Amino acid sequence: MIHVLTLTYLTPRETVVAHMAEHKAWLREHADQGRILLSGPRPEGGAVIVTADLDDAQVRELIESDPWHKLGIASYEQLAFEGRNASPGVITAAEPDDSVLLINVATTDDAAASVAALARAVEHVSVTADGFRGSRLLTSVDGDAIVNLAAWTDRERFDAIFEDPEFMRRYEAFAETTTGAKYRLYRTSRVITPGR
Known part of the structure; x- marks a missing residue:
């Protein structure tokens, strides 16, 4: 399942900014490993992360490893869907497969x-x-x-x-x-x- 994770900030902006480098390093690590497909801030505040095709346990591990989650900076709302269609070049499998x-x-x-x-x-x-x-x-x-x-x-x-x-x-x-x-x-x- 593809998961859309909506992050809501629970702390003042200064706290979010103070821990931004740790969160960005976490995002990049998981994007490079194929677990995160897209991420970015929302205009109204907070952020969105779109995962690769992960099961519920993998998504829970992903969330729990985020420094923002560990520090109580952001809460996560989760929406899952079956990713049946993707633009060519977008690989939704987190692990290498036969594609x-x-x-x-x-x-x-x-x-x-x-x-x-x-x-x-x-x-x-x-x-x-x-x-x-x-x-x-x-x-x-x-x-x-x-x-x-x-x-x-x-x-x-x-x-x-x-x-x-x-x-x-x-x-x-x-x-x-x-x-x-x-x-x-x-x-x-x-x-x-x-x-x-």
Whole structure:
């Protein structure tokens, strides 16, 4: 389950600020370990943390390890939900799993035509393929290349799309719009978050 943790300050602002460095170090440690996906202050005061896919015991351990919790600076309100959909590139698993990220780079003389053709292939995959988690199509600033970032549950399900004749027809139509294309599959090796 993904957990949204809402922090409410229980102490004066000076106390919050005095212990900010400890709390930020805690946030970064858990973000780098894949347990925290997002965090930040709320305009009306307090803060929000969005966790990776953690069970209740893991979330309780996470909260209890926060210096702000230990010092009684903030209380935590918890909301859990099943994270079924995520933007490609967002990895919700706290521990490495079998998921793969496709990075397909294609050079082109007509980025708009290449994106449109690739979108037709990916849209087919989005309604037919098991294990597909989503795709993001990017165009280079110079307009001479496009990139497809696509997330998959595992390599076997990714490989299965090449057995689908309709996908292959659409992918070949995309290839005709490019001057070259190459893809690779990747797994997360390490996460490094901003140190500020």
